[in-house]
Structures are given as structure tokens and as C-alpha cells.
Amino acid sequence: MAMGVALLADRLFGEPPARWHPVVGIGRYLAWSGRRLPERPAGRAWAAGCLGWAAGACAVTAAAAAAEHLLRRGLPDGSPATALALAAVLGLLLKPMLAWRLLREEVQAVEAALAQGLDAGRAQVARLASRDTAALSAAQVRETAIETLAENLNDSVIAPLFWFAVAGLPGAVLFRYANTADAMWGYRGRWEWAGKCAARADDALAWLPARLCARALLPWRMGWRRLAAEARRTPSPNGGWPMGAMALALDVRLRKPGVYTLHAQGREPVATDVAAAVRRGARGLAGCAAALAVLAAAVRSFGGAA
Template sequence: MVLFVPFIVCTLALMVDHALGEPRRLHPLVGFGRLAIAVEKRLNTSPERPLPSLLAGGAALLLLMVPVLALAVWVTVALEGPGLIAAQVVALWLAVSLRGLTEHGRAVAEPLQAGELEAARAQVSRIVSRQASALDEQGVAAAATESILENGADAVFASLFWVLVAGIPGVVLHRMVNTLDAMWGYRSPRFLYFGRAAARLDDVMGWLPARLTALTYSLLGNQKLAARCWRHQAPRWDSPNAGPVMAAGAGALNVRLGGPSPYPGGIKPRPLLGGTRVADAASIGAAIRLVLRGVWLWLGVLLAVTALLAAMGYHQ
């Protein structure tokens, strides 16, 4: 029975996420984000000075994460049996965002399908940092598709990976690091040095989950094109983890993503990813289905491996 606990935890957490979604009020990540804003304002006082800014960013990272991580370790040590399983389920539920990803994607696809471009722009502006008012129908669809593929890696598969590898401390640490990278990991004058520690730690923690996600997308879509895009296009992307995920995902869907895109600071040049099909509302739905099928694949592989170990007489 103990062998099947990881499968049970992942399945129950995903079921809770499907039934309830993210907490509408008092979400721990929202509170953590607000605390991060306050800490950054207090410590990031010399963004133009590289060494002090780097040290301040590292100190802020430790100040925010060490107490929460210590609590996660204490819960893991203090609880056992059903209590520990319940705590793991809750931790994974709060970290994973499969229902939220699906809802945000559909909220863009539905008005886009109906020809309501302004409504689709308003919805896509909630999930991407691009200047939505400057996006045409293809741009809106591509932005939403990219967001689903990338967040499938960060908020779904990486959370599953870290809870399986390191339990509650692993999934909590990854979610904190990923959140701080999203808040501080910019190459702007204010965060160029201060956010570097968070960005590098996020790269390290996301390296293997990102490649497992890219492999998942490749297996479940156009395999040859996904592999070719991953091999040739991913190295040109500016993020070492988002590159494989987005390139493999775009190839798996045979949709054209990437390319120059409008941001508040101007047009950002980006390499093209994927195949030749132009992104549209159907591409968003296809990306959602790809992530959902990937989750089923992970659960199936986890169950099969666990059953094999049990059949071989392995005991933890």
C-alpha cells in the first residue's frame, strides 16, 4: 500500500483541483506574493549597483523561503499515515493549476471563436505580459497557446515532478521559486541583478521537469516535428527551460508560435517556433487537450511503475 501513496496523492490532488479549482480567497501564493512585494521594496534599494543588488536579491530569497520551507519540512516529519497523505494532497492542490489553466485558455478561445476580438484581448491580457491591445486574432491565439504550453510545465508537470521527488518540501520550494522568478526575473534596470538569484534557482529546479514536459508533448503530438523543433529551435529561445517546452509543444501541435511580439516596452524580437499552421482558437483548445492528455500519461506511467515495483516485491 505504501508504494501506491505517490499515485494516490497525485490523483486526489488533481481531483480536488478539478472539483474546486484554485482557492478564490486566502490563497497562500497570493499572500506570499504580497510579502515578496514588501520585501523587495525594502531591500532593493540600489538596483543600479550590481554587487549590492545581487546580495540583496539573495537575502530576500532566503528571507522569504527559509521559514516556509522549514514549516514544510516540519509538517513532513511531524505527520505520518493518513495525516501526511492529506497534507501532501493539500500542498499539491495549492501548487498545481490544471483547472485554472484550462479555464483561462477557454476564456480566450470562446470569444475568439465568436469573432469578439476585444473580449479575447481582455482575457489574454490576464495571462500574458504582452500588450494585448496590439494583438490581432492570430497574435491573441498564439499568446494564449504559448501561455498554456509554458504554464503546463511550470504549474502542472513541475509540481507533479517535485512532489514525487521531494514531497511537500519539494513542491513548496519549487512553487515559491517559480513565483519569485515570475515577479523578479526581469531584465529591467530594477530587477537585472536583484532577481538573478531567483531566476537562476528557477532554471535549476525547472531544468528536468521542463524536458520531461517537452518529451510528454512530443510523444502525444506530431512526434517528428516536435523532435525537430526541440532540437533546432529551442536553443534559440532566451529561456533554457521555456525553449524546449514551447518548441516541442508548438511542433507537437504543428502550429506557428513565437516571432516578434508587442510588449509595453516595444516590439520584442523572438524566434519562430513550431510548424506552419497559423494559430487560432482551435490551437488554444488543442494545447489544453495536450496538457490534459499529458497528465493522464504521467498518472498512467506512475501507476504502471508502482504496480511493477509491487509485483517485484519492492518495499519502501
């Protein structure tokens, strides 16, 4: 029930103000500690990155565990009213770890911007993807928007829900921390070595949710082997799964120039495909949320029995 509350709060209210947003706070810590990480030598940078990542991970996970523990002590399971109150408060605490409404609106804004002109579309999609958008065609702008929707459906919604189902609020917070650290430290450049721990941790935590997300996006008539072949075309161990599933589901080609092409036999996306991707993402999210609610109940039941 807490996951339903979180998704409802996301739909109704969107993101909390930045000054109160936990993920913004995580970003501030990562920026502060990242400025203190050495770039070389490689071994020292790697060790410092691991320590900096672990310190932040322990802090945010401990805070989330303490909050959930105090909440459960204050609202112990028992009557339906206290169970409902517990789910409502837990859902509100979970909400900042999810960002489906924001993702959906930003992707939908790409098509609205393209209606004003190609330059406007390029500028809007540049808010979503860390790539050079200056020379993208209209079709490539749509490809980038659809790729971003598919990949971030997992990173920003389904993976936090998965880890909440498995490990409660600490699990969701740890994943969001790991994903944010990967986004800030995990790319090549200044933090090539210091960010390796962040990148590997995000890869490990997103591995299973990414495949669950892909299964939810992929029509059942399409085989898993076909999706796996597409997913392997990307350098990411996880990102190719939801992106490949979306490409096959919509029968469109998705490309990152010079890096990969997914479903090369597909057509170029047209104006209606971005909206179709949003609708498929919403249906996939609904299916995943239902499955994860069952998983959460099973985990809680097993924990209670133990």
C-alpha cells in the same frame, strides 16, 4: 496517491480563497521584501536579492517540511486506512501548488472572448501573458494563449508534481516559491540585478521538469533533435521546450514578435487549435502524473531502504 488527490481536488474545487492561498502569501512576502531591495549598485543589489530569496525559501520549505513531518507522525504508515488518510491530507496540502483547472479555464476563455470580438480576445489574453497585446491579430492572440498553456503546464502543474515526487511537500513548495519569485523579481527593470538569483534558481529547478513536459506533449513519431532545435530559438533555457513541443504537435507557428518564432513552417492557429492544445495538455499531464507516481514510489522505497 497524494498526487492523484491533488489533481482531483484541483478539478473539483479549483483554487482556494486568496486569503488562504499559500502562493498568495508567498507573493505578499516577495512584494514586501522586493520593495526593500536596492536597485544599485549591482553587487549590492545582487547580494540583497540572494539573501531575500534565501530567507523566504528557507521559511516556506521549513514550514512544508514541518507540516509533512507532523502529518506522518500523526498518521504513521501501517494499515491501508492510515496510508489512505495520509495520502488524502498530503494531496490536499499539495493542491495549492498546482493550478491546472485555472490555467485551462483562462486559456479556453481566450477563444470564447475572440468569438465576441478581437478586442475582447486581446483583453483576455493580456491576463495570461506579460506582453503588449494591443496590436495582436486573432491568430497572434491564439498563439499567445497556446504558448501560455504549454509553458505554464510545466510551471504550474508538472514541475511542482515532479519536485513533490522527488522531495515531498517541501520540494513542491520550494519550486512554487522559486517560480513565483522569478515571475515577480526575475524580469529586467527595477530588479534586474536583485532578481538574478530568483531567475537562476527557477531555471535550475524547472530544467528537468520542462523536458519531461515537452516529451509528454510531443508525439512519439517526432524526434527529440527537432524539438531541441525549436527550443533553442527562445531566450529561456526551459520555456522553449514545452512551447516547441506544442507547436510541433499541433503543426502551428508560435511567435513572440521580435523575440522568437517556433515551428516557422507551421500554419497560423485557427479557432479549433486552442481547444486542441488544452486536450493535448490534459493528455500530457495524465502521462506525466503516471510516470511521476512511479518515481515517487521509487524514491520512497529507496528512502525507506536507506
